[in-house]
Amino acid sequence: MSAAGRRCPLAGIAVAGVAATRQARRLEVGSVEICLEAARAALDDAGMSLDEVDGISAPWPGPGGAVFHPGSADWTAVFGKGFDWVGDTYPQGAPGLLDAAGAILAGQARTVLVFGGRASGAASAGSPSGGGAKSVVAYTRPDNEFVSCWGSLTAAQFALVAQVYFHRFAPDPERVALVAATIRNAGSANPAAVMHGRGPYRPADVLASPPVAEPFRLLDLCLATEGAAAMVVTSLERARDCPSAPAVILGGGSEWYRQQYVDPPRYDDAARIGAAAFRRSFAMAGLVPGDVDVFELYDICTFEVVRQFETLGFCAEGEGADYLAEAGIGADGRHPTNTDGGLMAYSHVGWGGPTLKIVEAVRQIRGTAGPGQVPGTEVALVTGAGSGAQYHNAALLGADR
Amino acid sequence: MQPPDRADRELTGEFWAGVDRGELLRPVCGRCGRSFFCPQVVCPHCAGAQWSYEPSAGLGVVYSFTVVHRPPEPAFEAPYVLAIVDVAEGWSLLTWIVDCPADEVRIGMQVQVRFVPGPDRALLPAFAPRPESAGAGEAAA
Numbered sequence: 001m002s003a004a005g006r007r008c009p010l011a012g013i014a015v016a017g018v019a020a021t022r023q024a025r026r027l028e029v030g031s032v033e034i035c036l037e038a039a040r041a042a043l044d045d046a047g048m049s050l051d052e053v054d055g056i057s058a059p060w061p062g063p064g065g066a067v068f069h070p071g072s073a074d075w076t077a078v079f080g081k082g083f084d085w086v087g088d089t090y091p092q093g094a095p096g097l098l099d100a101a102g103a104i105l106a107g108q109a110r111t112v113l114v115f116g117g118r119a120s121g122a123a124s125a126g127s128p129s130g131g132g133a134k135s136v137v138a139y140t141r142p143d144n145e146f147v148s149c150w151g152s153l154t155a156a157q158f159a160l161v162a163q164v165y166f167h168r169f170a171p172d173p174e175r176v177a178l179v180a181a182t183i184r185n186a187g188s189a190n191p192a193a194v195m196h197g198r199g200p201y202r203p204a205d206v207l208a209s210p211p212v213a214e215p216f217r218l219l220d221l222c223l224a225t226e227g228a229a230a231m232v233v234t235s236l237e238r239a240r241d242c243p244s245a246p247a248v249i250l251g252g253g254s255e256w257y258r259q260q261y262v263d264p265p266r267y268d269d270a271a272r273i274g275a276a277a278f279r280r281s282f283a284m285a286g287l288v289p290g291d292v293d294v295f296e297l298y299d300i301c302t303f304e305v306v307r308q309f310e311t312l313g314f315c316a317e318g319e320g321a322d323y324l325a326e327a328g329i330g331a332d333g334r335h336p337t338n339t340d341g342g343l344m345a346y347s348h349v350g351w352g353g354p355t356l357k358i359v360e361a362v363r364q365i366r367g368t369a370g371p372g373q374v375p376g377t378e379v380a381l382v383t384g385a386g387s388g389a390q391y392h393n394a395a396l397l398g399a400d401r
Numbered sequence: 402m403q404p405p406d407r408a409d410r411e412l413t414g415e416f417w418a419g420v421d422r423g424e425l426l427r428p429v430c431g432r433c434g435r436s437f438f439c440p441q442v443v444c445p446h447c448a449g450a451q452w453s454y455e456p457s458a459g460l461g462v463v464y465s466f467t468v469v470h471r472p473p474e475p476a477f478e479a480p481y482v483l484a485i486v487d488v489a490e491g492w493s494l495l496t497w498i499v500d501c502p503a504d505e506v507r508i509g510m511q512v513q514v515r516f517v518p519g520p521d522r523a524l525l526p527a528f529a530p531r532p533e534s535a536g537a538g539e540a541a542a
């Protein structure tokens with residue numbers, strides 16, 4: 001048994017296969033098709049066939065539901081087979097991984113296929129994208145009656161938290177912008193990124209981009225693009241027979257403070273969201289934040305990256321931007337972060353966005369991450385959502401040692 | 402955006418009916434006596450199921466705000482100031498700050514309710530700066 005295996009039951013579970021489809025502003029196929037593409041590619045990556053999959057986590061018509069909202073499907077019908085365990089974890093990423101691992105540890109499934117993503121089919125319609133007068137993507141427009149009536153959007157919900165932070169701590173705008181510029185430059189170098197080849201970005205470019213919801217400017221914020229991601233979760237024992245080296249689950253945890261986008265998020269309640277999930281995750285792994293080689297953090301906005309490093313305990317509240325400017329979050333920095341370009345420059349695909357974080361973490365651990373590869377990566381941290389959404393989750397993945 | 406039937410909604414119809422006649426209401430728990438918002442089936446302070454709408458004085462303080470330059474839908478005319486206002490009876494809501502240039506809105510600013518038409522012309526409970534005489538030094542507890 002590995003050293004990790006003695007630490008916590010999760011360490012007996014691993015990610016054996018991952019895949020991300022092509023990511024683009026608009027794709028010519030729909031959500032179900034792009035999800036299937038990701039699912040099949042993840043199975044290929046794991047060297048498995050569908051026959052071996054007995055658990056599946058994907059967008060179903062909702063708990064007990066019978067209506068196929070966009071992007072959901074009866075996956076038993078799509079795959080032409082029943083399963084021993086099904087999940088509809090939202091969001092995916094770390095919670096999807098941990099739910100699948102839990103099902104396997106509880107003997108409810110042996111191999112779970114987790115996938116999600118979105119696509120509109122709009123690319124084939126020839127409609128121009130990004131026009132100023134159009135509506136933003138539906139999942140960034142919360143539909144609660146006390147949110148939608150005011151014209152709020154997810155970026156604004158995070159801005160309401162960030163504004164209090166900026167008011168109290170007055171971080172250096174250049175140093176905050178450096179976070180976005182560094183992540184975006186990683187995306188520039190990633191051939192798979194939607195923003196590949198753009199830039200290079202300097203903090204001044206971020207500060208000169210148009211305001212969206214103060215204090216955020218366009219380049220402070222993540223994309224809303226199209227594509228899908230998938231992962232195959234199975235026992236470490238089984239994963240060791242797969243073509244690629246397993247990525248072992250070292251720990252993980254979730255924190256649900258409130259249902260997202262109903263009550264407005266208050267900085268005083270939301271500032272430390274994630275601290276408890278981090279504490280539990282690192283305790284399971286027998287690690288400390290300083291042991292993490294790559295950080296694949298949920299980068300809805302620059303502020304969230306800063307806030308998560310504060311919540312991890314690397315520096316005091318309010319000092320995150322100064323700390324990161326000194327430590328460095330590029331591939332050559334002390335804390336390489338969002339090495340694929342993150343949600344800001346690689347892609348963000350709704351339900352499947354958090355799984356993109358795991359795809360990159362697994363590739364980093366395998367040593368196959370491409371231009372953003374950090375040599376010798378053994379431990380990767382992935383996170384999901386954040387203060388504006390009023391929930392947070394984390395997982396630690398590591399090499400099989 | 403609000404569908405026309407908002408005053409018929411089971412949990413929130415009374416709130417919207419109040420807004421339609423220019424009255425700000427808030428749920429008050431019959432068990433613990435505290436106010437809360439958004440309206441929900443049980444009180445978020447004590448899980449009491451008996452609560453009722455009572456009038457609010459509509460006086461509050463800006464807890465946070467953001468100037469939105471990119472509306473989620475074209476019906477909203479940017480820029481506008483989205484805010485969390487802490488209302489004096491101990492509850493808070495997402496709202497707009499109106500009658501104030503966006504660059505003059507401040508955290509901690511004293512505000513009072515003002516009903517304004519939303520993009521579909523139905524009234525919404527926004528907030529405007531309080532006149533100096535009424536607001537100066539007043540604490541919203």
